[in-house]
Amino acid sequence: MTLHLVSKSPFSSSALRDCLQSFAExxxxxxxxxxxxxxxxxxxxxxxxxxxxxxxxxxAARGQRELAAIVSGIKMIDDAGWVKLCTQHNPIVSWFR
Amino acid sequence: MPRSAGHFTIWPAMKFSLAVYSAPHSTQSAASALRFAKALLSEGHEIYRIFFYCDGIQNGNSIAAPPQDEADLTGEWQDLQRQYNLDLVICIAAAQRRGVLSQREAERQEKLSANLAEGFELAGLGQLTDAVANSERLVTFGG
Incomplete structure (x- = not known):
């Protein structure tokens, strides 16, 4: 199971859209x-x-923490949580274009 | 697989490699790579290699002088390298193109000075292939 990392805004990049096209169950x-x-x-x-x-x-750096809390299904994680996700998934694919 | 030790679960340490494609001052991604590397090490994982490619080679540019109130990623990579004896590898072809040279390369190319930061090494793209082959995870930082 792949972990997808999306680091660009969907309002200025196709990164999220491209990611979703190859997103598997x-x-x-x-x-x-x-x-x-x-x-x-x-x-x-x-x-x-x-x-x-x-x-x-x-x-938090972008003033979106409160929003993340109310969007259903989104889990907030810290850096240690990020590391743990990476150990649980392979490969890890970064989308940044 | 995790093993259970009483009331908590121990996840085995893993071998990671990172690929960094962005310069320190252009986007957040080099800073994210540094942050992730620190998190990996503090969680007890091993970093097999960090490979700097494309504009990422600027992370090893010792003559960049960012303002004192901004992050000095090169210095932070060096601190981490000393502390954990990390293998920080810069793609030699990408570095030559952009002007990051070791003493040896500067002499070979007949350039005035060398500027490869201490703690970084120049090597070929084969070192990225080797990192992929010898690590359990590769995480890429670009953009």
Whole structure:
């Protein structure tokens, strides 16, 4: 099962859209850096039954932490949680274009 | 697989490699790589190699002088390298193209000075292949 890392905003990059095209059942998505703006994007709704995580520090740095708390199904994680996700998934694919 | 030790579960340490494609000052991704590397080490995992490619080679540029109130990623990589004896490898072709040279390369290319930061090494792309082959996980930082 793949862990997808999306680090660009879906409002300025196709990273999230490209990721979703290859997203398979059992995969997980972690939003980091500007990728946390996906919390405000409709595309995320297609993943309602999948594991979606958000890096808390990057969400907080962009004023999105409160939003992440109310978007259903999003789990906030810290750096240690990120490491743990990486141990539980293989491969880890980064989407940044 | 995890093993259970009473009331908590122990996850075995894993061997990671990182690929860094971005310069320190361009986007957040080099800083994210550093943060992730620190988290890996503090969680008890091993870093087999960190490979700097494309603009990521700027992480090993010793003459970059960021303002004092901004992060000095090169210095932080060096601190981490000394502390954990990390293998920080810079792609030699990417570095030559962008002007990051070791003493030996500077002499060979007849350039005025060398600027490869201490703690980093120049090597070929084969070292990334080797890292993939010898690590359980590869995490890429780009953009």
């Amino acid at each position: 059992g995969d997980a998505l972690l939003l980091i850096e500007d990728g946390v703006y996906a919390l405000r994007h409709d595309a995320l709704q297609t993943l309602q039954n999948s594991a979606v995580y958000c890096l808390e520090a990057d969400a």
